[in-house]
Amino acid sequence: MKAVVITSFGAPEVLKIEDRPIPQISNNNQVLIRVKAAGVNRPDVFQRKGNYPAPEGVQADIPGLEVAGVVEELGEGVTQWKIGDKVCALVAGAGYAEYVAVDAGHCLPVPENFTFIEAASLPETxxxxxxxxxxxxxxxxxxxxxxxxxxxxxxxxxxxxxxxxxxxxxxxxxxxxxxxxxxxxxxxxxxxxxxxxxxxxxxxxxxxxxxxxxxxxxxxxxxxxxxxxxxxxxxxxxxxxxxxxxxxxxxxxxxxxxxSTLRGRDTEFKSALAQDILKNIWPLINSGSFKPIIYAVFPISAAAAAHQLMEEGSHIGKIVLEL
Ligand SMILES: NC(=O)c1ccc[n+]([C@@H]2O[C@H](COP(=O)([O-])OP(=O)(O)OC[C@H]3O[C@@H](n4cnc5c(N)ncnc54)[C@H](OP(=O)(O)O)[C@@H]3O)[C@@H](O)[C@H]2O)c1
The missing domain is CATH 3.40.50.720 (NAD(P)-binding Rossmann-like Domain)
Structure with a gap:
């Protein structure tokens, strides 16, 4: 699969597309997502510069904290999703890639009438x-x-x-x-x-x-x-x-x-948070009371330009990569 890799710590240009193996589901409670869009967040910039390492067990050289896409494979214990479901998900890293394996409890349904780009802008924030x-x-x-x-x-x-x-x-x-x-x-x-x-x-x-x-x-x-x-x-x-x-x-x-910092929190905490958000925030989003504000969309091959834009600081709202 194609992935954006931090080839060394430094300026946006260190982000390069490489071929990487498709990740394996590492336990029965995970799903494999075919990623359609990935949100860009300021912590990704800090990670690229070497100031925000990925937590233990997370692919350290591929940034990306949120994605939207389609469920392509299910762990045996997953009951809440089926293959083909459209989801957005919080990930602890490695979101800038064609596939990502994620705990099923960290996924939420793509809101009604949202594109993958809009849905990918939601989870981290x-x-x-x-x-x-x-x-x-x-x-x-x-x-x-x-x-x-x-x-x-x-x-x-x-x-x-x-x-x-x-x-x-x-x-x-x-x-x-x-x-x-x-x-x-x-x-x-x-x-x-x-x-x-x-x-x-x-x-x-x-x-x-x-x-x-x-x-x-x-x-x-x-x-x-x-x-x-x-x-x-x-x-x-x-x-x-x-x-x-x-x-x-x-x-x-x-x-x-x-x-608090979100990324290093354990799986159970994030799953409980997702349930709370599904109950309290998803109805607001589905009713149209919350608008995704997408400032710019880049193809995954232009991740360096997306980071450059974020660092220039002129953006209002979210920058998203499309796959
Ligand atoms: N703890 C967590 O779990 C967690 C999770 C996600 C994000 N974050 C943090 O949240 C922050 C925002 O993330 P983001 O992805 O939304 O990044 P972002 O869009 O790049 O936002 C950074 C913002 O900081 C503003 N800013 C800089 N100096 C300022 C000042 N002196 N007064 C007021 N505003 C100032 C910038 O506004 P101007 O361009 O107008 O200066 C810009 O809007 C980042 O610091 C990120 O690390 C924390």
């Missing part, structure tokens, strides 16, 4: 946002939610899901066009962080939950705009992972600081 914003952050109806990087793949998902759940949504993004996109998706207010200070702009807004991928100097600014009992949830720290905490402020506001 929806699993991440559902767990971090709603399970860890416990965002509730009418609460105030801030997502940094609102036009990112994660951001466009967080804005839409938080809005659909009845929260009031605020965002930051790096241009006026990106801010407009966030507002079009349901944010009440979006701050262009390149020419405005979000702490000043949101003073008095009383934020209850923040999804932060920036870290660094944003940490204390976040604390300043949070309500008592607020929750700050980290999914990355792109501007620095060491911060100074004023413990007294945290105590006075009774703030919870948490965060």
């Amino acid at each position: 929806i699993f991440t946002v559902w767990h971090n914003v709603f399970q860890r952050g416990m965002l509730k109806k009418d609460e105030h939610f801030l997502v940094h990087g609102g036009s990112s793949g994660i951001g466009i998902t967080a804005i839409q899901l938080a809005r659909a759940m009845g929260a009031k949504v605020f965002a930051t993004a790096g241009s006026d066009d990106k801010c407009k996109a966030c507002i079009d998706l349901g944010a009440l207010y979006c701050i262009n962080y390149r020419n405005h200070d979000f702490e000043k702009e949101l003073k008095g807004s009383g934020i209850d939950v923040i999804l932060d991928m920036i870290g660094g100097a944003y940490f204390n600014k976040n604390i300043e705009i949070m309500n008592p009992e607020a929750r700050m949830v980290y999914i990355n720290s792109m501007a620095g992972n060491t911060v100074e905490l004023n413990i007294m402020k945290m105590m006075q506001k009774r703030i919870t600081i948490t965060g």
